[in-house]
Amino acid sequence: MHLLLVDDDAESRGTMARRLTRRGHSIREAADSRAAMAVATTEQFDAAVVDLELPDGSGVTLLHQLKAEDPALEVLILTGHGSIETAVEAMRQGAYDYLSKPCSYEELETRLSKAVERGRLTRENQRLRSLVESTVAASEIIGRSAAIQEAVEFLKRVAASDHPVVIYGETGTGKELAARAVHQFSSRAVNPLVAINCAALPEALLESELFGHER
Structure with a gap:
């Protein structure tokens, strides 16, 4: 999996990146929304993990920006204590799921795998629909x-x-x-x-x- 990790806590982000890298995943890190969008506009990710609180804005705002760039990208929200309701609201606005910090890396990887699979199905559906559209226009x-x-x-x-x-x-x-x-x-x-x-x-x-x- 090619994953984007967005968290301003360098220690937490680095630990997560190392754990996931050891499991064979490709990781790009970003400390804020601006850095995240800089890489999201040049690379296609299988999924993103975004902290709810970022120094230059809300993780929910970044969620919308990432989905606007790639509608098939699934986003997991990381949340601290006391912000569960906000994380649930983020799911209503398009996040795939949320995890409370500190999270189990096994649970994180399990949810990431499910998120990536849903994103893959979304992209496949988009590809097939595009094929149908082009077929109709070209053959009929x-x-x-x-x-x-x-x-x-x-x-x-x-x-x-x-x-x-x-x-x-x-x-x-x-x-x-x-x-x-x-x-x-x-x-x-x-x-x-x-x-x-x-x-x-x-x-x-x-x-x-x-x-x-x-x-």
């Missing part, structure tokens, strides 16, 4: 003109919304193709797209088919 929406590329980018922006989408167009202009692209580009791509031919449904059944009905 044919064309490389500026107009086609602009249409694809517009469909991606639409797909990011949770609002209903109505697609208008003449017969044969690719309305269903556009609808399928919106589905594939969206966070709902893991679920099936159900296509319904509304013109083939009797008017009396249309509403119940689309929205359901109560007996």
